[in-house]
Amino acid sequence: MNIIYIEHIAKIYQVGSEEVHALADVSLNIDKGEYVAIMGPSGSGKSTLMNVLGCLDTPTKGIYNFKNVNVSQMNDNELATIRNKEIGFVFQTFNLLPRSDALHNVELPLIYAGIPSSERKERARLALDHVGLSDRTHHKPNELSGGQRQRVAIARALVTNPSIILADEPTGNLDTKTGEDIMALFNEISDQGNTIILVTHEEYIAEHAARIIRLRDGLIEKDENVTKRFIPKKNGTSKL
Amino acid sequence: MSTFLFELKEGLLISLRAIRANKVRAILTTIGIVIGITSVVLMSTAIKGIDNAFQTGVSSLGSDNLYIDKWEWFNNDIPFWELRNRKNLELSDYEKYKELAKLPLAVAPTVWTNQTVKYKERTVESILIQGTNQDYIGTTNLTFDEGRFFNELESNGGRQICVIGFEIAKNLFPRGNAINQDIKIRGQKFKVIGVLSEQGSWVMGNFNPDRQVFMPIGNVFKYFQSQSFRSITINVKAQNSLIVEDTKEEAIGIMRRIRGLKYNEKNDFSINQQEGLLTTINQTVGVIQIAGLFITSLSLFVGAVGIMNIMFVSVKERTKEIGIRKAIGAKRRSILGQFITESAIICLLGGLVGLILAVLLSMVVNQFLPTTVQADTVIMAIVISLLTGVISGFAPAYTASKLDPVEALRYE
Numbered sequence: 001m002n003i004i005y006i007e008h009i010a011k012i013y014q015v016g017s018e019e020v021h022a023l024a025d026v027s028l029n030i031d032k033g034e035y036v037a038i039m040g041p042s043g044s045g046k047s048t049l050m051n052v053l054g055c056l057d058t059p060t061k062g063i064y065n066f067k068n069v070n071v072s073q074m075n076d077n078e079l080a081t082i083r084n085k086e087i088g089f090v091f092q093t094f095n096l097l098p099r100s101d102a103l104h105n106v107e108l109p110l111i112y113a114g115i116p117s118s119e120r121k122e123r124a125r126l127a128l129d130h131v132g133l134s135d136r137t138h139h140k141p142n143e144l145s146g147g148q149r150q151r152v153a154i155a156r157a158l159v160t161n162p163s164i165i166l167a168d169e170p171t172g173n174l175d176t177k178t179g180e181d182i183m184a185l186f187n188e189i190s191d192q193g194n195t196i197i198l199v200t201h202e203e204y205i206a207e208h209a210a211r212i213i214r215l216r217d218g219l220i221e222k223d224e225n226v227t228k229r230f231i232p233k234k235n236g237t238s239k240l
Numbered sequence: 241m242s243t244f245l246f247e248l249k250e251g252l253l254i255s256l257r258a259i260r261a262n263k264v265r266a267i268l269t270t271i272g273i274v275i276g277i278t279s280v281v282l283m284s285t286a287i288k289g290i291d292n293a294f295q296t297g298v299s300s301l302g303s304d305n306l307y308i309d310k311w312e313w314f315n316n317d318i319p320f321w322e323l324r325n326r327k328n329l330e331l332s333d334y335e336k337y338k339e340l341a342k343l344p345l346a347v348a349p350t351v352w353t354n355q356t357v358k359y360k361e362r363t364v365e366s367i368l369i370q371g372t373n374q375d376y377i378g379t380t381n382l383t384f385d386e387g388r389f390f391n392e393l394e395s396n397g398g399r400q401i402c403v404i405g406f407e408i409a410k411n412l413f414p415r416g417n418a419i420n421q422d423i424k425i426r427g428q429k430f431k432v433i434g435v436l437s438e439q440g441s442w443v444m445g446n447f448n449p450d451r452q453v454f455m456p457i458g459n460v461f462k463y464f465q466s467q468s469f470r471s472i473t474i475n476v477k478a479q480n481s482l483i484v485e486d487t488k489e490e491a492i493g494i495m496r497r498i499r500g501l502k503y504n505e506k507n508d509f510s511i512n513q514q515e516g517l518l519t520t521i522n523q524t525v526g527v528i529q530i531a532g533l534f535i536t537s538l539s540l541f542v543g544a545v546g547i548m549n550i551m552f553v554s555v556k557e558r559t560k561e562i563g564i565r566k567a568i569g570a571k572r573r574s575i576l577g578q579f580i581t582e583s584a585i586i587c588l589l590g591g592l593v594g595l596i597l598a599v600l601l602s603m604v605v606n607q608f609l610p611t612t613v614q615a616d617t618v619i620m621a622i623v624i625s626l627l628t629g630v631i632s633g634f635a636p637a638y639t640a641s642k643l644d645p646v647e648a649l650r651y652e
Contacts, residue, residue: 051646054567056567056645056646056649057646076571076572077571077572077573080566080569080570080571080572081569081571083566083567083568083569084568084569084570085569089567089568091649095560095563095564095567095649096564097561097564099257099261100257108565108568109568109569111250111254112565112568112569112570112571112574113569114243114246116246156568
């Protein structure tokens with residue numbers, strides 16, 4: 001089943017008197033349960049594509065159906081609801097609320113989903129448990145290591161049971177070893193049947209995915225399945 | 241409705257977290273509101289005090305009293321020269337009126353003069369000496385601390401006796417025992433036969449009964465001024481406030497007859513009553529009120545601008561946070577609510593502190609002007625501070641709610 005169906009999408013920015021085609025003409029499908037990496041050098045349009053896929057931004061042209069619903073013309077509030085219920089974000093810079101503890105950070109999407117406090121806490125605890133941080137629930141981001149912060153962010157992305165997980169350079173701010181741990185976690189999440197879209201510019205990170213979409217100058221250069229997929233070894237930090 | 245309550249509750253919790261995270265800033269910002277609310281509350285309390293003082297003062301004139309006089313007391317519609325050219329009211333007018341009037345409860349003539357009153361080495365200056373007769377006490381609500389008013393015999397016989405007001409007694413006889421002492425006015429001795437209890441009508445100045453001396457009217461004419469020199473006033477007390485107007489109509493009719501006025505001639509006398517003074521006072525208090533509240537609300541306005549300013553800074557500073565919240569599904573409404581709630585809480589806290597300060601300060605003011613902070617003022621202060629928070633928080637909150645999540649997330 002298609003989760004994401006994109007047809008001839010373009011995103012055009014007006015910079016001064018010049019038009020910049022961040023996305024020129026992109027069409028693609030992503031099915032439920034896929035693990036896809038989007039690759040490309042900077043300026044290739046992968047960030048723009050990620051923003052569009054994540055419903056943070058709408059395309060200038062083209063059709064974007066998310067679970068058979070056309071989201072390309074939705075207004076801010078409708079997009080916010082889609083983001084809240086269907087999409088889990090993991091960012092390069094973690095993007096946690098600095099003054100809130102891990103539990104509250106994970107709870108946050110559930111607040112905006114209108115879920116009552118007790119159920120929220122319960123689900124947030126479960127999600128933190130999933131990523132192996134059940135003993136860090138009341139630590140603030142500055143009391144956690146980079147890897148732990150990213151795990152909190154992943155727990156936050158998972159807590160709403162979204163249709164897709166959108167990870168933007170999730171290992172970009174981590175050392176290689178910690179990055180490997182995080183990628184292992186993504187692998188486990190993928191094995192659970194979750195749909196993951198990974199945006200990266202590093203080949204060896206992209207190779208964790210089952211399919212790689214390569215972008216260049218706002219166009220899809222190549223869309224291929226990975227033949228030699230890199231499967232990280234399970235390191236036992238998570239309880240998935 | 242339940243979603244609204246849910247969002248309100250969550251908004252409150254989020255705002256409280258944000259305020260706790262920035263305690264010093266919140267406190268500093270609040271000071272503006274504290275000062276604003278303190279001054280507004282204090283000012284409205286003081287104005288109430290002033291108004292009360294006026295009302296008490298006026299009540300010494302009596303709501304069912306009429307004062308027939310040559311002069312119009314409170315109304316400036318009649319030109320001065322016309323009033324001046326009127327004939328003086330004389331004792332004979334009083335006698336005729338008293339004979340003809342059916343409605344009044346009591347009628348008394350009065351005439352006044354300003355004198356210095358002495359007892360031994362003690363002196364009180366510019367005291368209103370009221371010359372009147374035994375019926376005067378019936379036209380007032382005056383009560384006595386000691387002694388009594390003079391009777392008909394004493395009044396007609398022109399005995400050199402007097403009744404003194406509370407303040408005069410306090411000044412001349414600090415240790416009491418005023419009764420049967422002789423006070424001196426312009427070299428004449430007058431025996432004190434009564435001391436009035438305190439009326440507290442200090443706003444009336446010299447017309448405050450606490451600062452008056454009462455004596456038989458004949459004495460005033462005999463020792464201080466000739467009868468032809470000054471017009472008398474006829475004090476009339478109606479039987480009750482319901483027939484004040486009837487009593488007034490009757491008085492006009494009788495006075496016109498006494499004066500022999502033709503139907504097309506204007507009254508050459510005035511019927512004065514408390515109402516006239518009340519109108520004047522209400523106008524004055526109204527002006528004080530508007531001016532006072534305008535000036536104090538300026539300080540509240542400054543406080544509100546301070547809040548707005550700091551909320552703008554806060555929104556700018558927390559752009560990233562807003563981006564994160566939006567990315568994970570916060571709607572515009574949630575962000576708007578969050579920042580408005582935050583500014584409303586800051587203002588409400590400021591308002592409460594301001595209120596406490598104002599209550600304490602009003603206790604100090606109370607030493608000079610009887611005032612208390614009343615329940616409606618408390619409610620007003622709370623509502624105003626909440627409103628200030630909502631209004632001054634709106635523009636920054638709106639800016640925050642309009643932020644583009646992509647831009648906001650990229651902000652460092």
